[in-house]
Amino acid sequence: MTQCSDPVALALWHPIAAIEDIPADGKQKTQLLGEVLHYRKMDDTRVSVHHGDRKLPVTLAYGYVWTCLGTPERDLFDLPEYAESDRRNVCAATVGVNVSAPRAVENFLDMGHFPFVHTGILGAEPHTEVREYQVNVDTERDEILATECLFYQPQAAAGSSGGVMSDYIYRVPHPYCAVLYKSCPTDESRLDVIALFLQSVDEENIRAHALVSVIDTQSSDLDIRMFQQNIFSQDKPILENQLPKRLPLDPRAETPIRADKSAIAYRRWLRTKGLQYGVLAAAA
Amino acid sequence: MIDLEAARYRWHPVASSTDLVPRHVFQAQLLGREMALWRADDGNVNAWENRCLHRGVRLSIGINDGRELVCQYHGWRYANRTAGCTYIPAHPADAPARTICNNTYPAVEKHGLIWSGEKPDGQIPSLDVLDTTSITPLRGVTINVPLENIALPLIDYYSSGQRGASGDSVVHYGADTPDPFLLILHAHGHLHTSANAQAVDTPTPDIAFFFQPLDAARTAVRGVLCGVDEHNIGSAALIALLKQHSFMLCRARDIIESGHRDKPVPTPWTPYIPKVSDRHASMPPLTSAGQQAKLRVRLSAIENLSPSVKTFRFQALNTQIESAAPSVLPVAQPGAHIDIHLPNGLVRQYSLINGPGQTDHYAIAVKRLDDSTGGSHALHDSLKVGDVLATSVPRNNFTLRRDAEHTHLIAGGIGLTPLLSMARALDHSNLPFTLHHFIATETDAINRAELENMSAAVHWHVGQDVQQTQDTLSALLDAPTEHHHVYICGPGAMLGFTRETAATRGWADESIHFEYFKNPDVVDDSSEFNVELARSGLSLQVPAGKSLLSVLREHNVGVQSSCEQGACGTCRVEVLEGEPDHQDVYLSDTEKAQGNCLMSCVSRARSKRLVLDL
Numbered sequence: 092m093t094q095c096s097d098p099v100a101l102a103l104w105h106p107i108a109a110i111e112d113i114p115a116d117g118k119q120k121t122q123l124l125g126e127v128l129h130y131r132k133m134d135d136t137r138v139s140v141h142h143g144d145r146k147l148p149v150t151l152a153y154g155y156v157w158t159c160l161g162t163p164e165r166d167l168f169d170l171p172e173y174a175e176s177d178r179r180n181v182c183a184a185t186v187g188v189n190v191s192a193p194r195a196v197e198n199f200l201d202m203g204h205f206p207f208v209h210t211g212i213l214g215a216e217p218h219t220e221v222r223e224y225q226v227n228v229d230t231e232r233d234e235i236l237a238t239e240c241l242f243y244q245p246q247a248a249a250g251s252s253g254g255v256m257s258d259y260i261y262r263v264p265h266p267y268c269a270v271l272y273k274s275c276p277t278d279e280s281r282l283d284v285i286a287l288f289l290q291s292v293d294e295e296n297i298r299a300h301a302l303v304s305v306i307d308t309q310s311s312d313l314d315i316r317m318f319q320q321n322i323f324s325q326d327k328p329i330l331e332n333q334l335p336k337r338l339p340l341d342p343r344a345e346t347p348i349r350a351d352k353s354a355i356a357y358r359r360w361l362r363t364k365g366l367q368y369g370v371l372a373a374a375a
Numbered sequence: 376m377i378d379l380e381a382a383r384y385r386w387h388p389v390a391s392s393t394d395l396v397p398r399h400v401f402q403a404q405l406l407g408r409e410m411a412l413w414r415a416d417d418g419n420v421n422a423w424e425n426r427c428l429h430r431g432v433r434l435s436i437g438i439n440d441g442r443e444l445v446c447q448y449h450g451w452r453y454a455n456r457t458a459g460c461t462y463i464p465a466h467p468a469d470a471p472a473r474t475i476c477n478n479t480y481p482a483v484e485k486h487g488l489i490w491s492g493e494k495p496d497g498q499i500p501s502l503d504v505l506d507t508t509s510i511t512p513l514r515g516v517t518i519n520v521p522l523e524n525i526a527l528p529l530i531d532y533y534s535s536g537q538r539g540a541s542g543d544s545v546v547h548y549g550a551d552t553p554d555p556f557l558l559i560l561h562a563h564g565h566l567h568t569s570a571n572a573q574a575v576d577t578p579t580p581d582i583a584f585f586f587q588p589l590d591a592a593r594t595a596v597r598g599v600l601c602g603v604d605e606h607n608i609g610s611a612a613l614i615a616l617l618k619q620h621s622f623m624l625c626r627a628r629d630i631i632e633s634g635h636r637d638k639p640v641p642t643p644w645t646p647y648i649p650k651v652s653d654r655h656a657s658m659p660p661l662t663s664a665g666q667q668a669k670l671r672v673r674l675s676a677i678e679n680l681s682p683s684v685k686t687f688r689f690q691a692l693n694t695q696i697e698s699a700a701p702s703v704l705p706v707a708q709p710g711a712h713i714d715i716h717l718p719n720g721l722v723r724q725y726s727l728i729n730g731p732g733q734t735d736h737y738a739i740a741v742k743r744l745d746d747s748t749g750g751s752h753a754l755h756d757s758l759k760v761g762d763v764l765a766t767s768v769p770r771n772n773f774t775l776r777r778d779a780e781h782t783h784l785i786a787g788g789i790g791l792t793p794l795l796s797m798a799r800a801l802d803h804s805n806l807p808f809t810l811h812h813f814i815a816t817e818t819d820a821i822n823r824a825e826l827e828n829m830s831a832a833v834h835w836h837v838g839q840d841v842q843q844t845q846d847t848l849s850a851l852l853d854a855p856t857e858h859h860h861v862y863i864c865g866p867g868a869m870l871g872f873t874r875e876t877a878a879t880r881g882w883a884d885e886s887i888h889f890e891y892f893k894n895p896d897v898v899d900d901s902s903e904f905n906v907e908l909a910r911s912g913l914s915l916q917v918p919a920g921k922s923l924l925s926v927l928r929e930h931n932v933g934v935q936s937s938c939e940q941g942a943c944g945t946c947r948v949e950v951l952e953g954e955p956d957h958q959d960v961y962l963s964d965t966e967k968a969q970g971n972c973l974m975s976c977v978s979r980a981r982s983k984r985l986v987l988d989l
């Protein structure tokens with residue numbers, strides 16, 4: 092296994108496990124950026140993470156354990172909705188996928204595949220159009236924001252029935268994480284949140300962790316997990332068949348269309364950050 | 376080590392013919408490169424880069440619908456033969472840029488195998504020394520050993536005296552290796568090991584083994600039995616032979632692999648995957664100029680569809696089998712037209728009537744019109760099969776959306792032509808639609824049998840006068856329905872009435888799509904105005920009597936055009952400032968009112984000055 096030498100990736104906070112999934116005692120093992128890590132639950136509010144003998148920094152946030160192999164440059168991004176008292180916060184899935192983290196982020200931002208990959212759930216033919224939407228880079232918070240995203244959905248969430256035009260907002264606050272806000276089917280004034288936290292096991296393998304944070308008094312945790320894991324299981328075979336597995340940053344490697352505006356912005360953002368881990372650099 | 380560079384110029388087997396079963400996509404590998412192989416319903420074999428141009432998903436997990444290959448991720452459709460993208464579902468109203476085209480490799484069937492290569496320039500290996508009147512391919516076997524390490528142990532294994540099919544005779548082989556990629560085993564008959572006289576009749580065919588370099592470390596062995604097939608030895612004997620060789624090849628594989636264990640792993644071959652053109656790395660801009668005749672085609676067939684309508688089929692000039700780059704016609708989408716440059720100097724537009732996947736020709740249907748300005752006469756009377764003509768590449772300003780819950784096609788007379796290609800595409804994809812064809816007499820009902828066979832409802836309205844036609848159209852457009860789209864092509868008066876009726880009944884402009892044969896209005900070119908070209912920094916004067924398009928051309932500003940009378944939509948130019956004086960019949964009323972584009976061939980300015988995005 093080649094060691095990660097990318098200073099950008101080394102300075103990031105990375106998710107490694109759902110807190111609730113860690114057994115009360117015993118040492119657990121996982122892999123991050125090609126390195127084997129051990130972690131253990133000390134008590135309900137403390138988890139320790141080690142790389143060999145070295146103790147790594149730890150942040151517990153949004154239901155997951157986060158760590159950093161280098162020196163963290165900044166705090167983990169904000170997700171204020173997580174703290175709202177009437178929300179259901181569910182660590183809904185952890186799924187291994189043989190693909191790079193940036194490919195998985197793009198898949199998460201992509202509405203065009205809904206009718207073909209999530210048929211009957213997030214989209215359905217013939218309603219395939221991706222309408223014009225807005226993409227901005229918020230330089231202050233250093234994140235990408237895609238707004239006014241509209242897509243026809245036959246069943247947008249575990250708690251919804253019947254087709255609707257769903258409204259989305261996407262945020263990319265971290266090179267390997269993305270957050271989706273969508274109109275809540277049970278309360279129009281609120282937004283449901285689905286966050287994707289990717290653990291780069293190595294450059295071409297990830298564990299995809301999902302946090303679902305919704306206003307929903309109907310669905311059980313199991314319903315919410317089943318919904319999210321079903322979606323992930325539909326994306327997995329597609330992602331594992333993408334060539335190359337790392338995200339090509341050369342604009343001439345693939346053919347974007349207007350629907351891919353957010354992906355174009357994301358690739359450009361990664362280029363300016365100088366991120367190398369999980370991408371193929373553009374020829375100079 | 377084989378000479379990798381030389382291997383790129385060879386033909387290699389990549390699959391067995393029988394691997395390409397109907398509606399299947401086969402994943403092949405050659406020189407470290409993955410290929411998606413698929414056979415279209417018309418028999419054509421496609422060998423493509425196994426990677427969708429959009430987001431790199433393997434096309435081998437896509438859907439072969441018989442005429443097109445559909446990518447699993449976002450449903451992009453690629454045409455049989457050309458690999459040109461015909462439809463992008465995320466933008467149903469746009470025709471994909473004609474040149475979004477996947478990388479293709481030549482593919483030929485021979486010796487029961489599919490042959491391909493990166494840029495083969497020689498011949499497919501011939502088996503002249505053997506009996507090739509009948510051939511039976513063996514199951515391909517993959518061996519985890521580089522190609523140059525296969526032939527010798529395989530010869531050893533086969534020539535060490537193997538049991539015959541009946542188990543009681545031993546076959547001896549003489550080996551011949553004309554090149555590193557081919558091994559021929561000549562069977563030297565049997566050595567009897569039992570008194571059973573039946574054994575003599577067991578066939579012992581010669582075998583040719585082709586070696587397919589999958590990647591640096593792996594090789595597929597593709598054997599063919601020469602001189603035998605089901606017909607000359609019977610199926611029981613053939614099955615016995617196939618079983619025997621299958622067993623032997625598996626043994627041989629185990630022996631060769633174990634003999635090669637502990638050898639260093641060779642450096643992998645990394646195939647070069649061509650980059651997409653700069654134009655497609657972002658959204659394509661408006662380019663180039665004029666009624667360009669880019670293609671040379673040969674008239675290959677003329678057929679009478681009715682007493683006054685003929686179809687003309689055109690083929691690319693130099694399509695050759697076994698040529699590394701068979702010339703193919705650029706792909707067209709339903710609703711597209713081509714400009715045909717006629718021998719008498721006229722340039723005329725005709726809609727292609729091709730169905731999906733019919734990519735080896737262009738077909739048009741032309742009605743002989745008495746008042747035609749010479750186009751239909753030239754085609755009907757003076758062209759003959761074999762003539763070479765110049766045409767433009769297909770253009771599509773009448774695109775078919777495929778995201779409608781129902782599509783209504785309305786044709787007047789020969790206006791059926793663009794709708795015929797749409798009907799063929801919709802029918803093939805099982806999308807719901809209805810077709811109404813207004814005709815003067817029964818004989819005008821062209822392609823009736825084909826249309827009757829489609830799953831959609833097709834109605835012929837015969838001999839209706841103006842009032843009856845208008846009543847029928849009014850009934851059709853009675854109430855606007857969400858997610859329904861209407862496509863209409865026919866005489867100007869019929870289109871005018873349909874557009875007006877649809878508008879008064881509350882249909883959204885975006886749901887009504889129309890194509891005029893020609894602009895029925897008289898163009899008023901008496902105004903004078905200035906144009907400023909924002910991107911080229913030019914300021915030009917358009918005098919009375921001259922079109923904006925011709926003034927742009929005089930100053931070498933490239934704008935494409937086709938009909939040059941405001942009917943086809945090709946010469947569209949974006950307007951940044953000023954008020955256009957629209958004189959075309961292409962834009963909808965909403966688009967005209969928005970005033971942010973115009974048809975440069977006929978439209979002018981109401982304001983003194985226009986600023987154009989050129």
Ligand code: FES
Pocket residue numbers: 427428429430431432446447448449450451
């Ligand atoms: S990757 Fe093939 S259609 Fe998008």
Ligand SMILES: [Fe+2]
Pocket residue numbers: 198199204208209322326
């Ligand atoms: Fe998805």
